[in-house]
Amino acid sequence: MSAEPVAGDALDVLFGALADPTRRQLLQRLLANGPATATVLAEPLACSRQAVVKHLQALEAAGLATPERVGREVRYRATPERLASAVGWLLDAGGSWDRRIDRLRGRNQPTRNRR
């Protein structure tokens, strides 16, 4: 199984997608109930199918869901593996570099620190 990259500045795109409550609700339903079409997902929501499609496309761009064509339908499936692997790597590597930067700073007096 391959992991698609999380697009853009990884964590920003990822959490940007998850910052919207409707998208979180959609993702939770996909996780709980399995793949579903935009039409089915729109039924209990107070928004149009087109709005749901846009939300699903945002989840897809963040690597959190993927469309699958089944006959004439397009069903969306949650892809949490990508989230877990990308976030796990980013947190691990980021923490390691923070510690290294601290040690490097200890070797020197920083004039400014960014990021």
Place this chain on the structure above:
Amino acid sequence: MNDDVCVEREIELEGSAAELWELVATADGWRQWLVDDAAIEIEVGGVGEVVDDTVHRHVRVVQVEPERSLTFHWWEHDDPSSVSEVVIGLVGLPGGGCRVHIVERPLQPLAFARSTQQSMWEVRACLLALSVHARARV
């Protein structure tokens, strides 16, 4: 390559690029901040090993531009698929000092060390935390 999954850090330090290059491009320099132990010649094509927080890694030096940038690949001893590329760049600042820019990105698709089921629970926990946070702000 995972073009968009990367860790990036930047820091501005006192000292010239030449002084900081000693920390960036020598095994002794690496031992002072980058890793716990290093056995490698920092030259193009150079290979060696480092110990990084108890993890043994193989290292291959890819590109060296003295006092400007160093590019190397490293991967865990027992997991070649963990290979990632590290680029450490130095830029001298007009008023003195030096900017150190570091980027690490995985070169292979990120491996799934965890089961899908565990991943799902991590995502659920993430969603729950975000929901609680959103409610707390209302």
